[in-house]
Amino acid sequence: MNFNILRSIFLFCGLTLAHSGANTTETNPYHPDMCNLLKDFGAMTEKVKSMETRLKETEICLKEAVTKLKDSENQILELQSKERTKIIFSATAGRGNAHIGPFNTDIIIDYKKVITNFGSAYSPVTGVFTAPLAGVYYFTIFYHGGRSYPHYLRIFKNNELTVFTADHKTESDGADNGGNAVFLQLQQRDQVYVSMAANTYVGGDDHTTFSGFLVTET
Numbered sequence: 001m002n003f004n005i006l007r008s009i010f011l012f013c014g015l016t017l018a019h020s021g022a023n024t025t026e027t028n029p030y031h032p033d034m035c036n037l038l039k040d041f042g043a044m045t046e047k048v049k050s051m052e053t054r055l056k057e058t059e060i061c062l063k064e065a066v067t068k069l070k071d072s073e074n075q076i077l078e079l080q081s082k083e084r085t086k087i088i089f090s091a092t093a094g095r096g097n098a099h100i101g102p103f104n105t106d107i108i109i110d111y112k113k114v115i116t117n118f119g120s121a122y123s124p125v126t127g128v129f130t131a132p133l134a135g136v137y138y139f140t141i142f143y144h145g146g147r148s149y150p151h152y153l154r155i156f157k158n159n160e161l162t163v164f165t166a167d168h169k170t171e172s173d174g175a176d177n178g179g180n181a182v183f184l185q186l187q188q189r190d191q192v193y194v195s196m197a198a199n200t201y202v203g204g205d206d207h208t209t210f211s212g213f214l215v216t217e218t
Contacts, residue, residue: 087119087132087214094124095204102149102201109153109194109202111210119214127210128193131186135217141165141194142179144207151176152197157184177207185218 093100094113101107110127122129131137143165145151154164165178184192194210202208 085119085133085214085217087121087137089117089119089122089129089213090115090209090211091117091122091124092206093202093204093208094206098204099145099201100204100208101196102199103196105198106195109196109208109210111194111208113206122210122212126193128191129212131188131190131192133214133217134187136183136185136215137192137212138181138183138215139192139212140179140181140209141211142207142209143177143202144205145176145202149199149201151178151202152200153178153180153202154195154197155180155182155192156195157186157192158190183215 091111092113092115093109093111100109108127110124111122112124114122114124119132121132129139139155141153141155143151143153145167148169150167150169152164152166155162162184163180163182165180167176167178186192192212196202
């Protein structure tokens with residue numbers, strides 16, 4: 001209980017008792033239980049203060065719980081956002097039994113038959129993949145071809161050669177197959193495509209493919 005309240009109660013009660021002792025026959029015109037009322041009031045005041053303290057503690061706990069809940073919601077939203085970010089494509093040459101090339105200059109192969117294109121980042125018209133997001137991507141190429149001409153395919157990032165697959169002209173093999181793969185760190189709007197060297201060719205069927213997907217955002 002507050003010391004000042006106790007002191008006031010004891011002082012008042014002491015004065016009341018002194019007054020009663022001085023004149024025991026005098027009728028007290030005030031409330032006869034004033035001391036008890038003051039004591040009860042002091043006790044109630046302490047209970048109210050205790051309740052206020054508990055309410056403040058509860059309020060702090062609630063604020064901490066709300067903060068943690070918001071953090072959890074943000075983490076869930078971030079995970080959902082990453083889950084929704086699907087960039088995957090796979091396409092084949094799509095020319096049936098016709099082959100591609102040879103040409104007297106390097107060309108970008110447009111893989112016409114699109115199997116998968118989540119995110120619409122690959123264009124079958126140009127044969128170019130354009131990164132919609134910054135991140136690490138994985139790309140693969142495979143080809144099938146005959147022995148009449150050499151084969152030489154290269155994966156470019158913008159104008160930079162990354163990896164290639166090749167085979168020489170030979171009379172010993174009836175057909176050739178090759179491929180390669182690479183992880184590339186791309187910035188938004190970077191372009192990746194497959195270039196075929198001049199005076200080479202590959203089969204135009206579904207053996208010849210270009211695929212890729214987003215591994216992780218950066």
